Amino acid sequence: MPITASRDTVLCMSLAARPGNFGVRFHNFLYRELQLDYYYKAFAPTDLPGAVAGMRALGIRGCGVSMPFKEACIELVDELDASAAAIDSINTIVNTAGHLKAYNTDYLAVAQLLDSHAVPRTPFALRGSGGMAKAVACAMRDAGFDEGLIVARNERAGRQLAETCGLRWQPTLGDERPPLLVNVTPLGMAGDCADELAFEMQAIEAADTLFDVVATPALTPLIQAGQRLGKRLITGDQVAAIQALEQFVLYTGVRPSDEQYQRAAAFARG
The missing domain is CATH 3.40.50.10860 (Leucine Dehydrogenase, chain A, domain 1)
Structure with missing residues (x-):
């Protein structure tokens, strides 16, 4: 109608x-x-x-x-x-x-999904430092994820978010291979960043769970890589x-x- x-x-x-x-x-x-x-x-x-x-x-x-x-x-x-x-x-x-x-209903959504997917409270890396990254990081902190890393090129915003949530900050992931990877950047989003992986393949292969907040497309390069590797997945949609x-x-x-x-x-x- x-x-x-x-x-x-x-x-x-x-x-x-x-x-x-x-x-x-x-x-x-x-x-x-x-x-x-x-x-x-x-x-x-x-x-x-x-x-x-x-x-x-x-x-x-x-x-x-x-x-x-x-x-x-x-x-x-x-x-x-x-x-x-x-x-x-x-x-x-x-x-x-x-x-x-x-x-902020993003916070509520993230908290529900972490619970419904039974994501273990393991170390994680979250890429991003903007408003959505705050919602995700705070929801994770409040859900008991207390060992994590904020990966952000913007040092001021990255450090501030890390300090707010009791986490560490680094400009890149480096050699770290946490079990949980979270993308809260436009990487993989339809448009100029559509073909970009949010994390290097070595880190994706080592992870158990991949969480990408990009909603369009739902099957971002990160999520597609996780599907091929049989990872636990939470998608932006x-x-x-x-x-x-x-x-x-x-x-x-x-x-x-x-x-x-x-x-x-x-x-x-x-």
């Missing part, structure tokens, strides 16, 4: 440097499924403060925030939920009568689906059934 809009239609959106279609398909599927008069659209803003001000001024209900805006948006909102304040990174903004409150579900609930106040959620996620992966 096609989406129809009226003057009463509630708008939601996302802001990303390179928008994908996952959120658009996921949210709009559930709006139709649950007969909610909502519509979701993805944007690549050239003026971030202007985009967030427009959300407030136009009464746009919800906004998903993706790389590289998860930290830059903090100063543009009125209030941080505990999920965002604890890690100083946001991925969701909810507009209630002009009051913008920010959340799994993270995207869970965090999108929690965003949907924040925007609408409605929680879909598990069956509706599963069909929406399958449709979004399309």
